[in-house]
Amino acid sequence: MARNITVGAAQMGPIARTESRPEVVERLIALLDEGADRGCELVVFPELTLTTFFPRWFIEDEAEIDRWFETEMPGPDTKPLFERAVERSVGFCLGYAEIFIEDDGTKRRYNTQILVERDGSVVGKYRKVHVPGHAHNEPDRPFQHLEPYYFEPGPGGFDVWKAFEGTVGMAICNDRRWSETYRVMGLKGVELILIGYNTPLHYDPDPQQNALAGFHNHLVMQSGAYQNGTYVVGVAKGGIEEGVDSLAQSVIIAPSGQIKAQCITTGDEIAVATIDLDYCSFYKDTLFDFDRYHQSQHFGIISQQREDDG
Ligand code: CDT
Numbered sequence: 001m002a003r004n005i006t007v008g009a010a011q012m013g014p015i016a017r018t019e020s021r022p023e024v025v026e027r028l029i030a031l032l033d034e035g036a037d038r039g040c041e042l043v044v045f046p047e048l049t050l051t052t053f054f055p056r057w058f059i060e061d062e063a064e065i066d067r068w069f070e071t072e073m074p075g076p077d078t079k080p081l082f083e084r085a086v087e088r089s090v091g092f093c094l095g096y097a098e099i100f101i102e103d104d105g106t107k108r109r110y111n112t113q114i115l116v117e118r119d120g121s122v123v124g125k126y127r128k129v130h131v132p133g134h135a136h137n138e139p140d141r142p143f144q145h146l147e148p149y150y151f152e153p154g155p156g157g158f159d160v161w162k163a164f165e166g167t168v169g170m171a172i173c174n175d176r177r178w179s180e181t182y183r184v185m186g187l188k189g190v191e192l193i194l195i196g197y198n199t200p201l202h203y204d205p206d207p208q209q210n211a212l213a214g215f216h217n218h219l220v221m222q223s224g225a226y227q228n229g230t231y232v233v234g235v236a237k238g239g240i241e242e243g244v245d246s247l248a249q250s251v252i253i254a255p256s257g258q259i260k261a262q263c264i265t266t267g268d269e270i271a272v273a274t275i276d277l278d279y280c281s282f283y284k285d286t287l288f289d290f291d292r293y294h295q296s297q298h299f300g301i302i303s304q305q306r307e308d309d310g
Helices: 021-037 062-066 079-088 173-177 179-187 207-228 277-284 300-309
Strands: 004-011 042-044 091-101 107-116 122-127 160-163 166-172 192-197 231-236 239-241 244-246 251-253 259-262 269-276
Touching (some): 004 021, 079 091, 107 166, 173 207, 251 269, 259 269
Parallel strands (some): 004 042, 004 231, 042 091, 166 192
Antiparallel strands (some): 107 122, 239 244
16 A cells, blocks of 8 residues: 655745735746646645745834735735645645734734645644744844744644645744754654745854755755654755845655655756655654654653753
């Protein structure tokens, strides 16, 4: 028995600051169509897919900030993507900036990703937990990375959903560097983790890491896949966007840790692979059989450390 599903890593090239949502959605639909033509049942888009990576600018005016965020999904601009997905019977995963209003009126901003089934229904929403960069204006940097200024960490942690004939989880960009991200979903039986990313090739706090950006990107996702017996799809918004060069190299990784498909450009491109979700069990039922071998009693510190540090 095999549980085959064809997935596409729908990498995007740069999005200009002036590019409108409808223009971006046209690009997404073109990628979705190519994926559908190549047999995809699920297409994965990057982090903050709908706009340029706006956290590189310090914006003070609240109305101007709000313009980078979505208040509904689908909204008028994203509806055509949902409609085309239903027409082509292709599911998708989409990253965007979300404004969420609590019942008491509190306004929250998250870096969010949703999983949409082939019938257009939203089956899961994930809000980025690890929010990297700096919270204050630092105009002397070559460019800024103000995610903590714009987003609060998602309160929901790492969930998994029954979808696409398997168990699917999500993470966003910096989350992929933390082994706990994968392990929490691994303990919940994840078989396919979908990750969008925007990773500048220049890391200002320690530029000696710049040359290793591509290596580290694959290192963390391949390890996460192997150590948890799961597929990982990592999808970039790459290329030179508003003067900032970002990593591309989007990939589909097998539970063995091997790369099954990879984008070769830094622009809009889809890498496609047919994956057998049953293949996860070769790792989940052997070396990484958590029920038999995982010694969770030694790992309490992982969840206590933040509280202990105050
Ligand atoms: N978007 C995102 O999370 N990027 C980070 C780099 C930020 S460096 C301040 C990443 O881990 O790729």
